[in-house]
Amino acid sequence: MGSSLCVSIFLVLSIFIQSSAHGQSLGLEPFRRRSRDVETKKTLQKTETKFLLFERESDKGCQIQLHQPDTLQECGFNSSLPLVMLIHGWSMDGLLEDWIWTMADALKSQLAQPVNVGLADWLTLAQNHYAIAVRNTRLVGQEVAALLQWLEESAQFSRSNVHLIGYSLGAHVSGFAGSFIGGKQKIGRITGLDAAGPLFEGTSPSDRLSPDDANFVDSIHTFTREHMGLSVGIKQPIAHYDFYPNGGAYQPGCHLLELYKYIAKHGLNAITQTIKCAHERSVHLFIDSLQQADLQNTGYMCSDMDTFSQGLCLSCKKGRCNTLGYHIRQEWHSKKSKKLFLVTRAQSPFKVYHYQFKIQFLNQMEKPVEPTFSMSLLGTKDEVQKIPITLGEGITSNKTYSLLITLDIDIGELVMIKFKWENSAVWANVWNTVQTIIPWGRGPLYSGLILKSIRVKAAETQQRITFCLENMDDLQLHPTQEKTFVRCGINSKKLKQKVR
Ligand SMILES: *[C@@H]1O[C@H](CO)[C@@H](O)[C@H](O)[C@H]1NC(C)=O
Ligand SMILES: *[C@@H]1O[C@H](CO)[C@@H](O)[C@H](O)[C@H]1NC(C)=O
Numbered sequence: 406m407g408s409s410l411c412v413s414i415f416l417v418l419s420i421f422i423q424s425s426a427h428g429q430s431l432g433l434e435p436f437r438r439r440s441r442d443v444e445t446k447k448t449l450q451k452t453e454t455k456f457l458l459f460e461r462e463s464d465k466g467c468q469i470q471l472h473q474p475d476t477l478q479e480c481g482f483n484s485s486l487p488l489v490m491l492i493h494g495w496s497m498d499g500l501l502e503d504w505i506w507t508m509a510d511a512l513k514s515q516l517a518q519p520v521n522v523g524l525a526d527w528l529t530l531a532q533n534h535y536a537i538a539v540r541n542t543r544l545v546g547q548e549v550a551a552l553l554q555w556l557e558e559s560a561q562f563s564r565s566n567v568h569l570i571g572y573s574l575g576a577h578v579s580g581f582a583g584s585f586i587g588g589k590q591k592i593g594r595i596t597g598l599d600a601a602g603p604l605f606e607g608t609s610p611s612d613r614l615s616p617d618d619a620n621f622v623d624s625i626h627t628f629t630r631e632h633m634g635l636s637v638g639i640k641q642p643i644a645h646y647d648f649y650p651n652g653g654a655y656q657p658g659c660h661l662l663e664l665y666k667y668i669a670k671h672g673l674n675a676i677t678q679t680i681k682c683a684h685e686r687s688v689h690l691f692i693d694s695l696q697q698a699d700l701q702n703t704g705y706m707c708s709d710m711d712t713f714s715q716g717l718c719l720s721c722k723k724g725r726c727n728t729l730g731y732h733i734r735q736e737w738h739s740k741k742s743k744k745l746f747l748v749t750r751a752q753s754p755f756k757v758y759h760y761q762f763k764i765q766f767l768n769q770m771e772k773p774v775e776p777t778f779s780m781s782l783l784g785t786k787d788e789v790q791k792i793p794i795t796l797g798e799g800i801t802s803n804k805t806y807s808l809l810i811t812l813d814i815d816i817g818e819l820v821m822i823k824f825k826w827e828n829s830a831v832w833a834n835v836w837n838t839v840q841t842i843i844p845w846g847r848g849p850l851y852s853g854l855i856l857k858s859i860r861v862k863a864a865e866t867q868q869r870i871t872f873c874l875e876n877m878d879d880l881q882l883h884p885t886q887e888k889t890f891v892r893c894g895i896n897s898k899k900l901k902q903k904v905r
Protein backbone atom coordinates (compact mmCIF):
# COMPACT_ATOMS: atom_id res chain seq x y z
CA MET A 406 0.00 0.00 0.00
CA GLY A 407 1.42 3.37 -0.98
CA SER A 408 2.33 6.13 1.37
CA SER A 409 -0.57 8.15 0.02
CA LEU A 410 -2.92 5.73 1.72
CA CYS A 411 -1.20 6.33 5.02
CA VAL A 412 -1.39 10.06 4.50
CA SER A 413 -5.09 10.07 3.82
CA ILE A 414 -5.96 7.64 6.57
CA PHE A 415 -3.88 9.76 8.85
CA LEU A 416 -5.84 12.85 7.84
CA VAL A 417 -9.21 11.32 8.51
CA LEU A 418 -8.13 9.67 11.70
CA SER A 419 -6.70 12.96 12.90
CA ILE A 420 -10.14 14.40 12.41
CA PHE A 421 -11.51 11.57 14.50
CA ILE A 422 -8.90 12.07 17.15
CA GLN A 423 -9.10 15.84 17.27
CA SER A 424 -12.82 15.70 17.56
CA SER A 425 -12.60 13.05 20.25
CA ALA A 426 -10.30 15.28 22.23
CA HIS A 427 -12.72 18.10 21.62
CA GLY A 428 -15.55 15.85 22.69
CA GLN A 429 -13.93 15.07 25.98
CA SER A 430 -13.73 18.73 26.87
CA LEU A 431 -17.40 18.95 25.98
CA GLY A 432 -18.07 16.31 28.59
CA LEU A 433 -18.67 13.05 26.72
CA GLU A 434 -21.14 11.40 28.99
CA PRO A 435 -20.18 8.06 30.40
CA PHE A 436 -21.87 5.58 28.10
CA ARG A 437 -23.93 3.61 30.52
CA ARG A 438 -27.56 4.28 30.89
CA ARG A 439 -30.40 2.15 29.75
CA SER A 440 -33.70 1.06 31.14
CA ARG A 441 -34.34 4.15 33.19
CA ASP A 442 -34.12 6.41 30.18
CA VAL A 443 -36.42 4.16 28.27
CA GLU A 444 -39.27 4.84 30.67
CA THR A 445 -38.93 8.58 30.31
CA LYS A 446 -38.46 8.44 26.56
CA LYS A 447 -41.70 6.58 26.12
CA THR A 448 -43.41 9.91 26.33
CA LEU A 449 -41.22 11.42 23.64
CA GLN A 450 -43.49 13.73 21.68
CA LYS A 451 -41.33 14.83 18.81
CA THR A 452 -38.13 13.53 17.33
CA GLU A 453 -35.13 15.40 16.05
CA THR A 454 -34.61 12.57 13.63
CA LYS A 455 -36.67 12.83 10.46
CA PHE A 456 -38.30 9.54 9.54
CA LEU A 457 -39.01 9.12 5.85
CA LEU A 458 -40.81 6.43 3.91
CA PHE A 459 -40.17 5.68 0.25
CA GLU A 460 -43.42 4.75 -1.40
CA ARG A 461 -42.07 3.77 -4.75
CA GLU A 462 -38.77 3.72 -6.60
CA SER A 463 -36.91 7.00 -7.09
CA ASP A 464 -39.07 8.57 -4.44
CA LYS A 465 -37.39 11.27 -2.35
CA GLY A 466 -39.28 10.25 0.73
CA CYS A 467 -42.41 11.17 2.66
CA GLN A 468 -42.06 12.15 6.30
CA ILE A 469 -43.88 10.28 9.03
CA GLN A 470 -44.39 11.95 12.40
CA LEU A 471 -44.47 10.28 15.75
CA HIS A 472 -48.03 10.21 17.17
CA GLN A 473 -49.59 11.26 13.88
CA PRO A 474 -51.15 8.13 12.39
CA ASP A 475 -52.39 10.12 9.38
CA THR A 476 -48.81 10.50 8.21
CA LEU A 477 -48.49 6.72 8.03
CA GLN A 478 -51.41 6.56 5.65
CA GLU A 479 -50.24 9.52 3.62
CA CYS A 480 -46.84 7.92 3.19
CA GLY A 481 -48.27 4.58 2.17
CA PHE A 482 -47.12 2.55 5.16
CA ASN A 483 -48.47 -1.00 4.84
CA SER A 484 -48.52 -2.62 8.25
CA SER A 485 -48.82 -6.10 6.81
CA LEU A 486 -45.39 -5.80 5.23
CA PRO A 487 -42.00 -5.73 6.98
CA LEU A 488 -40.20 -2.43 7.50
CA VAL A 489 -36.59 -1.98 6.40
CA MET A 490 -35.13 1.23 7.79
CA LEU A 491 -31.83 2.68 6.62
CA ILE A 492 -29.73 4.69 9.05
CA HIS A 493 -26.85 6.78 7.74
CA GLY A 494 -23.61 7.61 9.51
CA TRP A 495 -21.42 10.53 10.40
CA SER A 496 -21.76 13.41 7.98
CA MET A 497 -19.13 15.97 7.05
CA ASP A 498 -21.20 17.88 4.51
CA GLY A 499 -24.72 17.53 5.88
CA LEU A 500 -25.97 15.79 2.75
CA LEU A 501 -27.49 12.37 2.37
CA GLU A 502 -25.09 10.07 0.56
CA ASP A 503 -26.02 8.60 -2.81
CA TRP A 504 -26.00 5.02 -1.63
CA ILE A 505 -29.20 5.66 0.32
CA TRP A 506 -31.22 6.15 -2.85
CA THR A 507 -29.57 3.21 -4.56
CA MET A 508 -30.29 0.91 -1.65
CA ALA A 509 -33.85 2.17 -1.19
CA ASP A 510 -34.51 1.60 -4.89
CA ALA A 511 -33.00 -1.86 -4.76
CA LEU A 512 -35.14 -2.78 -1.74
CA LYS A 513 -38.23 -1.47 -3.52
CA SER A 514 -37.59 -3.09 -6.86
CA GLN A 515 -35.60 -6.28 -6.30
CA LEU A 516 -37.39 -8.18 -3.58
CA ALA A 517 -39.91 -10.90 -4.31
CA GLN A 518 -41.56 -10.07 -0.99
CA PRO A 519 -42.34 -6.31 -0.92
CA VAL A 520 -41.28 -4.26 2.10
CA ASN A 521 -41.82 -0.78 3.51
CA VAL A 522 -38.58 1.13 3.05
CA GLY A 523 -37.73 3.95 5.41
CA LEU A 524 -34.85 6.20 6.38
CA ALA A 525 -33.87 7.67 9.71
CA ASP A 526 -32.47 11.05 8.67
CA TRP A 527 -30.43 12.37 11.61
CA LEU A 528 -28.21 14.66 9.55
CA THR A 529 -28.61 17.63 11.89
CA LEU A 530 -27.19 15.50 14.69
CA ALA A 531 -24.64 13.68 12.53
CA GLN A 532 -22.96 16.72 11.02
CA ASN A 533 -20.82 17.52 14.01
CA HIS A 534 -17.47 16.83 15.54
CA TYR A 535 -17.08 13.09 15.46
CA ALA A 536 -17.30 12.71 19.22
CA ILE A 537 -20.50 14.74 19.40
CA ALA A 538 -22.01 12.71 16.58
CA VAL A 539 -21.01 9.62 18.55
CA ARG A 540 -22.82 10.90 21.61
CA ASN A 541 -25.86 11.65 19.47
CA THR A 542 -26.10 8.05 18.31
CA ARG A 543 -27.71 7.24 21.67
CA LEU A 544 -30.33 9.92 21.28
CA VAL A 545 -31.15 8.83 17.73
CA GLY A 546 -31.28 5.22 18.90
CA GLN A 547 -33.87 6.26 21.47
CA GLU A 548 -35.87 8.06 18.83
CA VAL A 549 -35.87 5.06 16.53
CA ALA A 550 -36.97 2.92 19.48
CA ALA A 551 -39.76 5.41 20.26
CA LEU A 552 -40.97 5.29 16.65
CA LEU A 553 -41.05 1.50 16.65
CA GLN A 554 -42.90 1.41 19.96
CA TRP A 555 -45.43 3.86 18.64
CA LEU A 556 -45.90 1.76 15.47
CA GLU A 557 -46.55 -1.20 17.70
CA GLU A 558 -49.12 0.63 19.79
CA SER A 559 -50.90 2.51 17.05
CA ALA A 560 -50.63 0.19 14.05
CA GLN A 561 -50.13 -3.20 15.76
CA PHE A 562 -46.90 -3.40 13.87
CA SER A 563 -44.56 -5.89 15.52
CA ARG A 564 -40.96 -4.90 16.03
CA SER A 565 -39.99 -8.39 14.95
CA ASN A 566 -40.93 -7.24 11.43
CA VAL A 567 -38.32 -4.51 11.54
CA HIS A 568 -34.92 -4.67 9.87
CA LEU A 569 -32.56 -1.79 10.66
CA ILE A 570 -29.64 -1.30 8.27
CA GLY A 571 -27.08 1.09 9.73
CA TYR A 572 -23.90 2.31 8.09
CA SER A 573 -20.87 3.47 10.10
CA LEU A 574 -22.27 5.38 13.12
CA GLY A 575 -25.73 4.33 11.93
CA ALA A 576 -24.85 0.75 12.86
CA HIS A 577 -24.45 1.78 16.49
CA VAL A 578 -27.64 3.89 16.28
CA SER A 579 -29.39 0.63 15.33
CA GLY A 580 -27.76 -1.10 18.28
CA PHE A 581 -28.95 1.57 20.67
CA ALA A 582 -32.45 1.40 19.21
CA GLY A 583 -32.35 -2.32 19.95
CA SER A 584 -31.23 -1.84 23.52
CA PHE A 585 -33.45 1.15 24.30
CA ILE A 586 -36.69 -0.36 23.07
CA GLY A 587 -38.75 -1.41 26.08
CA GLY A 588 -40.42 -4.77 26.57
CA LYS A 589 -39.27 -8.34 26.20
CA GLN A 590 -39.39 -8.67 22.43
CA LYS A 591 -36.51 -7.66 20.25
CA ILE A 592 -36.22 -5.96 16.90
CA GLY A 593 -36.20 -8.56 14.12
CA ARG A 594 -32.88 -7.90 12.46
CA ILE A 595 -30.06 -5.38 12.48
CA THR A 596 -27.39 -5.16 9.80
CA GLY A 597 -24.27 -3.15 10.61
CA LEU A 598 -22.38 -1.93 7.55
CA ASP A 599 -18.77 -1.20 8.47
CA ALA A 600 -19.85 -0.06 11.93
CA ALA A 601 -17.73 2.86 13.14
CA GLY A 602 -14.58 1.98 15.08
CA PRO A 603 -13.30 5.06 16.95
CA LEU A 604 -14.82 5.36 20.44
CA PHE A 605 -16.62 2.00 19.99
CA GLU A 606 -13.81 -0.52 19.55
CA GLY A 607 -13.30 -2.47 22.74
CA THR A 608 -16.30 -1.01 24.56
CA SER A 609 -18.81 -3.23 26.32
CA PRO A 610 -21.64 -4.77 24.25
CA SER A 611 -24.19 -2.31 25.65
CA ASP A 612 -22.16 0.61 24.32
CA ARG A 613 -22.10 -0.45 20.69
CA LEU A 614 -23.92 -2.72 18.27
CA SER A 615 -23.93 -6.26 19.66
CA PRO A 616 -25.77 -9.55 19.08
CA ASP A 617 -28.08 -8.71 22.00
CA ASP A 618 -29.70 -5.86 20.11
CA ALA A 619 -31.96 -7.87 17.79
CA ASN A 620 -33.17 -11.39 17.14
CA PHE A 621 -30.58 -11.54 14.41
CA VAL A 622 -27.57 -9.29 13.88
CA ASP A 623 -25.23 -9.41 10.88
CA SER A 624 -22.36 -7.15 10.05
CA ILE A 625 -19.92 -6.47 7.23
CA HIS A 626 -16.44 -5.13 8.03
CA THR A 627 -14.59 -3.46 5.16
CA PHE A 628 -12.17 -0.82 6.46
CA THR A 629 -10.51 -2.00 9.63
CA ARG A 630 -6.95 -1.09 8.72
CA GLU A 631 -5.45 0.27 11.87
CA HIS A 632 -3.56 3.52 12.12
CA MET A 633 -2.32 4.93 15.42
CA GLY A 634 -4.46 2.43 17.26
CA LEU A 635 -7.66 3.42 15.49
CA SER A 636 -9.51 2.08 12.50
CA VAL A 637 -12.41 3.71 10.70
CA GLY A 638 -14.51 0.55 10.80
CA ILE A 639 -14.73 -1.56 13.96
CA LYS A 640 -12.47 -4.61 13.93
CA GLN A 641 -13.99 -6.78 16.60
CA PRO A 642 -16.97 -9.01 15.87
CA ILE A 643 -20.23 -7.34 16.88
CA ALA A 644 -22.90 -9.60 15.38
CA HIS A 645 -24.08 -13.20 15.11
CA TYR A 646 -22.35 -13.31 11.74
CA ASP A 647 -19.47 -10.92 11.04
CA PHE A 648 -18.26 -10.86 7.44
CA TYR A 649 -14.71 -9.74 6.64
CA PRO A 650 -14.53 -9.43 2.84
CA ASN A 651 -10.90 -9.65 1.70
CA GLY A 652 -9.91 -9.80 5.35
CA GLY A 653 -11.83 -6.63 6.23
CA ALA A 654 -8.83 -4.34 6.50
CA TYR A 655 -8.96 -2.82 3.04
CA GLN A 656 -10.74 -3.45 -0.23
CA PRO A 657 -9.59 -4.17 -3.78
CA GLY A 658 -10.12 -1.27 -6.19
CA CYS A 659 -9.70 1.32 -3.46
CA HIS A 660 -6.24 2.26 -4.61
CA LEU A 661 -5.09 5.57 -3.35
CA LEU A 662 -2.17 5.95 -5.70
CA GLU A 663 -4.20 8.47 -7.63
CA LEU A 664 -4.92 10.41 -4.49
CA TYR A 665 -2.73 13.43 -5.18
CA LYS A 666 -4.03 13.83 -8.71
CA TYR A 667 -7.51 13.49 -7.37
CA ILE A 668 -7.00 16.12 -4.71
CA ALA A 669 -5.56 18.51 -7.29
CA LYS A 670 -8.71 18.06 -9.34
CA HIS A 671 -11.43 17.80 -6.71
CA GLY A 672 -10.00 19.62 -3.72
CA LEU A 673 -9.83 18.28 -0.21
CA ASN A 674 -13.20 16.62 -0.51
CA ALA A 675 -11.38 14.00 -2.52
CA ILE A 676 -9.85 12.74 0.69
CA THR A 677 -13.16 11.82 2.17
CA GLN A 678 -14.19 10.23 -1.13
CA THR A 679 -11.12 8.02 -1.17
CA ILE A 680 -11.54 7.13 2.48
CA LYS A 681 -15.14 6.28 1.76
CA CYS A 682 -14.14 3.77 -0.87
CA ALA A 683 -13.29 0.95 1.52
CA HIS A 684 -15.66 2.09 4.29
CA GLU A 685 -18.61 2.34 1.92
CA ARG A 686 -17.73 -0.94 0.20
CA SER A 687 -19.78 -2.65 2.91
CA VAL A 688 -22.83 -0.77 1.60
CA HIS A 689 -22.17 -1.69 -2.01
CA LEU A 690 -21.67 -5.33 -1.16
CA PHE A 691 -25.06 -5.25 0.53
CA ILE A 692 -26.69 -3.50 -2.45
CA ASP A 693 -25.07 -6.10 -4.70
CA SER A 694 -26.79 -8.83 -2.71
CA LEU A 695 -30.12 -7.24 -3.71
CA GLN A 696 -29.27 -6.47 -7.31
CA GLN A 697 -27.36 -9.62 -8.25
CA ALA A 698 -29.86 -12.29 -7.30
CA ASP A 699 -27.88 -15.03 -9.06
CA LEU A 700 -24.48 -13.94 -7.81
CA GLN A 701 -24.78 -14.14 -4.05
CA ASN A 702 -21.53 -13.98 -2.08
CA THR A 703 -20.80 -16.63 0.50
CA GLY A 704 -18.56 -16.11 3.51
CA TYR A 705 -16.78 -18.99 5.25
CA MET A 706 -15.97 -19.27 8.91
CA CYS A 707 -12.28 -18.85 9.62
CA SER A 708 -9.99 -17.57 12.34
CA ASP A 709 -8.13 -15.08 10.14
CA MET A 710 -7.38 -14.09 6.56
CA ASP A 711 -4.01 -15.85 6.53
CA THR A 712 -5.61 -19.21 7.14
CA PHE A 713 -8.39 -18.36 4.70
CA SER A 714 -5.82 -17.50 2.01
CA GLN A 715 -4.51 -21.05 2.22
CA GLY A 716 -7.92 -22.34 1.26
CA LEU A 717 -8.30 -24.03 4.62
CA CYS A 718 -11.71 -22.60 5.55
CA LEU A 719 -14.11 -23.40 2.75
CA SER A 720 -16.48 -25.61 4.69
CA CYS A 721 -20.23 -25.18 4.94
CA LYS A 722 -20.75 -27.93 7.50
CA LYS A 723 -22.67 -27.08 10.66
CA GLY A 724 -23.49 -23.52 9.64
CA ARG A 725 -19.89 -22.63 8.94
CA CYS A 726 -20.79 -20.61 5.86
CA ASN A 727 -23.49 -18.08 5.15
CA THR A 728 -24.70 -15.71 2.46
CA LEU A 729 -23.47 -12.14 2.66
CA GLY A 730 -26.10 -9.41 2.52
CA TYR A 731 -29.85 -9.23 2.51
CA HIS A 732 -30.48 -12.92 1.89
CA ILE A 733 -28.39 -14.23 4.77
CA ARG A 734 -29.70 -17.38 6.48
CA GLN A 735 -31.05 -16.04 9.73
CA GLU A 736 -30.04 -18.76 12.10
CA TRP A 737 -27.59 -18.82 14.93
CA HIS A 738 -26.71 -21.37 17.53
CA SER A 739 -24.75 -19.48 20.10
CA LYS A 740 -24.21 -15.93 21.21
CA LYS A 741 -20.66 -16.18 20.07
CA SER A 742 -19.98 -14.25 16.88
CA LYS A 743 -18.93 -16.16 13.81
CA LYS A 744 -16.23 -14.55 11.72
CA LEU A 745 -16.73 -15.25 8.04
CA PHE A 746 -14.23 -14.50 5.30
CA LEU A 747 -14.45 -14.22 1.54
CA VAL A 748 -12.68 -12.72 -1.43
CA THR A 749 -14.47 -10.27 -3.72
CA ARG A 750 -13.86 -8.50 -6.99
CA ALA A 751 -13.11 -4.79 -7.05
CA GLN A 752 -16.52 -3.85 -8.43
CA SER A 753 -20.01 -5.13 -8.93
CA PRO A 754 -20.73 -7.97 -9.39
CA PHE A 755 -18.41 -8.64 -6.48
CA LYS A 756 -18.72 -12.40 -6.49
CA VAL A 757 -15.77 -14.69 -7.05
CA TYR A 758 -15.61 -18.50 -7.00
CA HIS A 759 -13.40 -19.93 -4.29
CA TYR A 760 -11.39 -23.13 -4.65
CA GLN A 761 -9.00 -24.98 -2.44
CA PHE A 762 -6.20 -26.77 -4.25
CA LYS A 763 -4.21 -29.38 -2.39
CA ILE A 764 -1.01 -30.35 -4.07
CA GLN A 765 1.42 -32.98 -2.83
CA PHE A 766 4.80 -33.32 -4.44
CA LEU A 767 7.39 -36.01 -4.21
CA ASN A 768 10.67 -34.22 -4.42
CA GLN A 769 13.48 -36.44 -5.60
CA MET A 770 16.03 -33.68 -5.58
CA GLU A 771 18.40 -33.21 -2.70
CA LYS A 772 17.55 -29.62 -1.96
CA PRO A 773 14.16 -28.01 -1.73
CA VAL A 774 13.26 -26.44 -5.04
CA GLU A 775 11.42 -23.16 -5.50
CA PRO A 776 9.91 -23.13 -8.94
CA THR A 777 6.89 -21.12 -9.99
CA PHE A 778 4.00 -22.88 -11.56
CA SER A 779 0.89 -21.98 -13.42
CA MET A 780 -2.40 -23.74 -13.68
CA SER A 781 -4.98 -23.61 -16.43
CA LEU A 782 -8.45 -24.71 -15.43
CA LEU A 783 -10.97 -26.11 -17.83
CA GLY A 784 -14.59 -26.31 -16.74
CA THR A 785 -17.84 -27.35 -18.31
CA LYS A 786 -18.80 -23.70 -18.95
CA ASP A 787 -15.57 -21.80 -19.35
CA GLU A 788 -11.85 -21.90 -18.81
CA VAL A 789 -9.15 -19.82 -17.17
CA GLN A 790 -5.61 -19.79 -18.50
CA LYS A 791 -2.37 -19.69 -16.58
CA ILE A 792 -3.10 -18.75 -13.02
CA PRO A 793 0.33 -18.08 -11.49
CA ILE A 794 1.18 -20.10 -8.42
CA THR A 795 4.02 -19.57 -6.01
CA LEU A 796 4.28 -21.92 -3.12
CA GLY A 797 6.36 -19.70 -0.89
CA GLU A 798 9.00 -21.77 0.80
CA GLY A 799 10.85 -24.40 -1.19
CA ILE A 800 9.18 -27.65 -2.08
CA THR A 801 10.12 -30.51 0.17
CA SER A 802 9.11 -34.06 -0.27
CA ASN A 803 5.64 -35.28 0.59
CA LYS A 804 4.50 -31.98 2.00
CA THR A 805 0.96 -31.06 1.02
CA TYR A 806 0.50 -27.49 -0.13
CA SER A 807 -2.91 -25.97 0.29
CA LEU A 808 -3.86 -22.84 -1.56
CA LEU A 809 -6.85 -20.66 -2.26
CA ILE A 810 -7.60 -19.85 -5.87
CA THR A 811 -10.41 -17.49 -6.74
CA LEU A 812 -11.97 -17.06 -10.15
CA ASP A 813 -14.01 -14.10 -11.32
CA ILE A 814 -16.07 -16.26 -13.60
CA ASP A 815 -18.08 -19.42 -13.20
CA ILE A 816 -16.29 -22.11 -15.17
CA GLY A 817 -18.90 -24.71 -14.26
CA GLU A 818 -17.67 -28.07 -13.11
CA LEU A 819 -13.93 -28.43 -13.26
CA VAL A 820 -12.94 -31.19 -15.70
CA MET A 821 -9.26 -30.69 -16.45
CA ILE A 822 -6.22 -29.02 -14.94
CA LYS A 823 -3.06 -28.20 -16.82
CA PHE A 824 -0.18 -27.79 -14.46
CA LYS A 825 2.98 -26.17 -15.74
CA TRP A 826 6.42 -25.61 -14.33
CA GLU A 827 6.91 -22.12 -15.69
CA ASN A 828 9.79 -21.33 -17.94
CA SER A 829 12.72 -20.05 -16.02
CA ALA A 830 16.16 -19.95 -17.52
CA VAL A 831 17.78 -20.45 -14.14
CA TRP A 832 15.78 -23.56 -13.45
CA ALA A 833 16.27 -25.00 -16.84
CA ASN A 834 20.02 -24.69 -16.27
CA VAL A 835 19.90 -26.24 -12.84
CA TRP A 836 17.84 -29.02 -14.31
CA ASN A 837 20.45 -29.75 -16.93
CA THR A 838 23.09 -29.94 -14.23
CA VAL A 839 20.98 -32.32 -12.22
CA GLN A 840 20.43 -34.44 -15.30
CA THR A 841 24.09 -34.68 -16.06
CA ILE A 842 25.23 -35.64 -12.59
CA ILE A 843 22.79 -38.50 -12.38
CA PRO A 844 24.58 -41.56 -13.66
CA TRP A 845 22.77 -43.53 -16.31
CA GLY A 846 21.20 -46.79 -15.52
CA ARG A 847 21.24 -46.44 -11.79
CA GLY A 848 18.57 -46.32 -9.15
CA PRO A 849 15.14 -44.79 -9.22
CA LEU A 850 14.10 -43.57 -12.57
CA TYR A 851 13.05 -40.17 -11.45
CA SER A 852 15.18 -37.40 -10.23
CA GLY A 853 12.91 -34.42 -10.11
CA LEU A 854 9.46 -33.41 -9.00
CA ILE A 855 6.60 -35.78 -9.12
CA LEU A 856 3.01 -34.71 -8.84
CA LYS A 857 0.53 -37.52 -9.14
CA SER A 858 -2.70 -35.93 -8.10
CA ILE A 859 -4.32 -32.64 -7.22
CA ARG A 860 -7.23 -32.46 -4.83
CA VAL A 861 -9.73 -29.67 -5.39
CA LYS A 862 -12.60 -28.39 -3.34
CA ALA A 863 -15.05 -26.00 -4.96
CA ALA A 864 -16.43 -23.87 -2.14
CA GLU A 865 -19.55 -22.68 -3.91
CA THR A 866 -20.73 -26.23 -4.62
CA GLN A 867 -18.89 -27.86 -1.70
CA GLN A 868 -17.77 -30.49 -4.20
CA ARG A 869 -14.46 -32.29 -3.76
CA ILE A 870 -12.74 -33.79 -6.76
CA THR A 871 -9.39 -35.51 -7.10
CA PHE A 872 -7.51 -35.06 -10.33
CA CYS A 873 -4.98 -37.62 -11.53
CA LEU A 874 -2.15 -37.36 -13.96
CA GLU A 875 -3.53 -38.27 -17.36
CA ASN A 876 -0.44 -40.06 -18.55
CA MET A 877 0.87 -42.18 -15.71
CA ASP A 878 3.79 -43.37 -17.84
CA ASP A 879 5.51 -40.06 -17.53
CA LEU A 880 5.43 -38.96 -13.93
CA GLN A 881 8.16 -36.39 -13.76
CA LEU A 882 7.56 -32.73 -14.03
CA HIS A 883 10.38 -30.85 -15.71
CA PRO A 884 10.96 -27.12 -16.06
CA THR A 885 8.83 -25.58 -18.83
CA GLN A 886 6.79 -28.75 -19.00
CA GLU A 887 3.05 -28.95 -18.70
CA LYS A 888 1.12 -31.94 -17.34
CA THR A 889 -2.53 -32.62 -17.78
CA PHE A 890 -4.71 -33.82 -14.92
CA VAL A 891 -8.18 -35.25 -15.32
CA ARG A 892 -10.73 -36.54 -12.86
CA CYS A 893 -9.38 -39.72 -11.36
CA GLY A 894 -12.59 -41.69 -11.72
CA ILE A 895 -12.98 -40.81 -15.36
CA ASN A 896 -9.37 -41.57 -16.01
CA SER A 897 -9.50 -45.06 -14.56
CA LYS A 898 -12.75 -45.80 -16.40
CA LYS A 899 -11.14 -44.86 -19.66
CA LEU A 900 -8.16 -46.97 -18.74
CA LYS A 901 -10.42 -49.93 -18.03
CA GLN A 902 -12.13 -49.45 -21.37
CA LYS A 903 -8.74 -49.46 -23.01
CA VAL A 904 -7.80 -52.63 -21.18
CA ARG A 905 -10.93 -54.37 -22.40
C1 LIG B 1 -50.39 -4.39 1.89
O1 LIG B 1 -49.63 -5.53 1.51
C2 LIG B 1 -50.43 -6.68 1.32
C3 LIG B 1 -49.48 -7.83 1.11
O2 LIG B 1 -48.63 -7.62 0.00
C4 LIG B 1 -51.36 -6.44 0.16
O3 LIG B 1 -52.17 -7.58 -0.05
C5 LIG B 1 -52.22 -5.24 0.44
O4 LIG B 1 -53.02 -4.92 -0.68
C6 LIG B 1 -51.37 -4.03 0.79
N1 LIG B 1 -52.23 -2.96 1.24
C7 LIG B 1 -52.22 -1.78 0.68
C8 LIG B 1 -53.15 -0.76 1.25
O5 LIG B 1 -51.51 -1.51 -0.27
C1 LIG C 1 7.47 -39.74 0.60
O1 LIG C 1 6.50 -40.73 0.38
C2 LIG C 1 7.00 -41.87 -0.32
C3 LIG C 1 5.83 -42.78 -0.64
O2 LIG C 1 4.70 -42.51 0.07
C4 LIG C 1 8.05 -42.54 0.55
O3 LIG C 1 8.56 -43.66 -0.10
C5 LIG C 1 9.17 -41.55 0.82
O4 LIG C 1 10.12 -42.11 1.69
C6 LIG C 1 8.62 -40.25 1.43
N1 LIG C 1 9.68 -39.31 1.48
C7 LIG C 1 9.95 -38.57 2.56
C8 LIG C 1 11.10 -37.65 2.47
O5 LIG C 1 9.29 -38.64 3.59
